[in-house]
Amino acid sequence: MTQALGELQTAGSDLRQVSIIGKGCHGTAHPIGFYRMAGHIRYCGCQGEFWDEVWGRLPGAAFFLVPGFGLLAAAGRVVPLMIRGLDGVELDGGFSVPGVALHGIGVPRSSIREYELAIKTEKLLLLVHGERRDVERACAILHCDTQQVTVHSA
Numbered sequence: 001m002t003q004a005l006g007e008l009q010t011a012g013s014d015l016r017q018v019s020i021i022g023k024g025c026h027g028t029a030h031p032i033g034f035y036r037m038a039g040h041i042r043y044c045g046c047q048g049e050f051w052d053e054v055w056g057r058l059p060g061a062a063f064f065l066v067p068g069f070g071l072l073a074a075a076g077r078v079v080p081l082m083i084r085g086l087d088g089v090e091l092d093g094g095f096s097v098p099g100v101a102l103h104g105i106g107v108p109r110s111s112i113r114e115y116e117l118a119i120k121t122e123k124l125l126l127l128v129h130g131e132r133r134d135v136e137r138a139c140a141i142l143h144c145d146t147q148q149v150t151v152h153s154a
Helices: 002-010 048-057 078-086 097-104 109-120 132-142
Strands: 018-023 033-037 040-044 061-066 070-075 125-128
Touching: 002 048, 002 125, 002 132, 018 078, 018 109, 040 048, 048 070, 061 078, 061 097, 070 078, 070 097, 078 097, 097 109, 109 125, 125 132
Parallel strands: none
Antiparallel strands: 018 070, 018 125, 033 040, 061 070
């Protein structure tokens, strides 16, 4: 995922338009937490290096304990939308905290369940927000055999 961020940045994409959502840790055998020190948000846990790098590159950082998902970490423009989900905003479909955030950036209801399941099964979602041409450009940069890339129009 950090390689994908690097590829987008090298190609001139605006990382302020990128978000990542994923499990905060796989399993609970390690101490987990996050803290702010010297102006930097740091993550303690089994994915510490990854989240430290992501939070250093993308605006917004969050770490939540969400029923049905466990520990979730997020970065980017999706963070305020996840906070809306924590504040009890619920959609007709009964979406979760990440589902509310995904709906807020224009992901169709029919795809939200698929992405919620991906998060639950410890996959990471990299989201690119913005004008269609910017999203399609990011899709072309990131598309490969090991990554599923989908474009949704809001």
